[in-house]
Amino acid sequence: MKKLIAILLAAVLVLSMAACGAASGSAAEAPAGSAAEGGSAAAAPGGSSGSIRLVNGKIEIDAQLKKLAQMYEEKTGVHVEIESMGGGIDIQGTLKGYYQAGNMPDIFVNGSDADFSNWTGLLADMSGEAWVSDTDAAYANADGTVGFPYTTEAIGLAYNADILEKAGVDPATLTSPAAYEEAFKKIDEQKDALGLTAVVGYYTEPVNLYWSTGNHVFGQYLDAGLARDDSTYIDMLSDGGKLDEARFTKFAEFIGLLQEYADKDMMISGTYDQEILNFASGKYAFVTQGSWIGATMTNDDADAYAGAGSFKVGFAPYAFDDGIDTILTASPSWWSVFKDGNAEDAKAFLQWLTTDEAQEVLVMEAGFISPFKSCKYVANDPFAQTMSDYLAAGKTSNWHWQGMIEGIAQNYTGQVFNDYAQGKMDTAQFVQTMQQVCATAYGG
Numbered sequence: 001m002k003k004l005i006a007i008l009l010a011a012v013l014v015l016s017m018a019a020c021g022a023a024s025g026s027a028a029e030a031p032a033g034s035a036a037e038g039g040s041a042a043a044a045p046g047g048s049s050g051s052i053r054l055v056n057g058k059i060e061i062d063a064q065l066k067k068l069a070q071m072y073e074e075k076t077g078v079h080v081e082i083e084s085m086g087g088g089i090d091i092q093g094t095l096k097g098y099y100q101a102g103n104m105p106d107i108f109v110n111g112s113d114a115d116f117s118n119w120t121g122l123l124a125d126m127s128g129e130a131w132v133s134d135t136d137a138a139y140a141n142a143d144g145t146v147g148f149p150y151t152t153e154a155i156g157l158a159y160n161a162d163i164l165e166k167a168g169v170d171p172a173t174l175t176s177p178a179a180y181e182e183a184f185k186k187i188d189e190q191k192d193a194l195g196l197t198a199v200v201g202y203y204t205e206p207v208n209l210y211w212s213t214g215n216h217v218f219g220q221y222l223d224a225g226l227a228r229d230d231s232t233y234i235d236m237l238s239d240g241g242k243l244d245e246a247r248f249t250k251f252a253e254f255i256g257l258l259q260e261y262a263d264k265d266m267m268i269s270g271t272y273d274q275e276i277l278n279f280a281s282g283k284y285a286f287v288t289q290g291s292w293i294g295a296t297m298t299n300d301d302a303d304a305y306a307g308a309g310s311f312k313v314g315f316a317p318y319a320f321d322d323g324i325d326t327i328l329t330a331s332p333s334w335w336s337v338f339k340d341g342n343a344e345d346a347k348a349f350l351q352w353l354t355t356d357e358a359q360e361v362l363v364m365e366a367g368f369i370s371p372f373k374s375c376k377y378v379a380n381d382p383f384a385q386t387m388s389d390y391l392a393a394g395k396t397s398n399w400h401w402q403g404m405i406e407g408i409a410q411n412y413t414g415q416v417f418n419d420y421a422q423g424k425m426d427t428a429q430f431v432q433t434m435q436q437v438c439a440t441a442y443g444g
Contacts, residue, residue, distance in 0.1 A: 158279070
């Protein structure tokens with residue numbers, strides 16, 4: 001019996017030594033996701049290994065992120081691998097594949113409620129991080145603060161400040177439907193002298209621009225004029241697709257006003273590129289797009305923009321009811337930390353990104369509008385100053401449209417905006433039809 005026990009103990013010792021040897025020496029047997037497989041170096045869940053991997057969804061800032069990674073490694077010794085995705089890649093699908101393969105990055109991008117719902121229970125809670133109190137744009141859910149904002153975008157009625165000044169319209173007065181109607185009429189009467197094609201660039205093409213009307217414009221109904229934490233109307237929508245008829249009717253009347261003064265040749269089927277080019281060329285006083293068009297105006301449309309005098313721009317609120325004086329701002333996406341990866345190193349890197357030296361790169365070189373109150377930099381972007389002014393004044397509302405069910409803009413609401421623009425329905429019918437399609441979308 002003693003001999004049998006001795007043999008068994010020896011076998012256990014041999015197996016234990018073999019396991020230790022494999023763990024410390026054999027790259028061929030390294031699990032997917034280890035340093036040998038190109039993933040993050042192995043670490044105790046939630047711990048530190050001195051190396052992290054970040055999946056970025058904005059390919060256009062790959063170089064700037066790699067510069068930041070180098071700066072951070074020189075400062076701390078922690079290696080940061082940047083993996084940028086773009087060009088139509090299904091980022092969430094790729095990340096799910098990484099998870100199945102045991103190759104999850106330590107930091108990765110999420111862009112909506114639906115994205116975050118893919119990772120329930122798998123994200124590190126960052127509520128205790130210092131940066132949380134420095135921004136209004138963090139993403140939080142039942143798991144805690146799980147989204148780090150790295151830039152801010154805004155949605156309002158973008159305007160050509162030079163044209164408004166020449167027309168004698170003070171944008172600060174545009175806080176009611178009556179004020180807008182008066183301003184639109186005044187500008188329209190001077191349209192030829194101002195070199196305008198139309199007062200408003202409002203495009204509703206439903207196949208490729210559904211996101212503009214069905215998400216961003218519809219989002220004004222959900223949030224315009226509200227405190228950032230006021231979820232009244234998204235809560236109603238989530239409850240079987242309900243709309244507040246009185247508020248939505250006022251919103252619909254305002255959309256009707258936009259249609260009245262829009263570029264009729266483009267309103268039904270014009271493309272996004274045409275819309276931005278015409279605004280950059282000084283052909284519209286207003287355009288129904290957000291701050292992201294600034295990059296297009298100063299890059300792809302730079303010649304047209306320069307030809308129009310590189311005019312100053314601003315944002316005015318969608319004041320479909322008296323007193324609305326906010327624009328909608330939020331982070332378009334967030335970085336999350338995989339809690340079973342190198343979470344401590346990942347959180348430390350994100351905290352460093354809020355420092356002055358990192359913000360200088362993100363703002364002045366990557367062109368981001370910082371979501372952090374402590375940031376002293378203003379991006380070289382046409383819309384940076386107006387956004388900073390609204391943020392500093394606390395005149396912003398949230399992007400609760402990001403919480404709508406997947407596909408509602410593409411399959412339901414975008415088409416209704418286009419039908420309204422085509423004159424297939426009056427305002428009352430637009431309201432009724434939108435109520436019906438929202439109920440169908442959520443009921444289905």
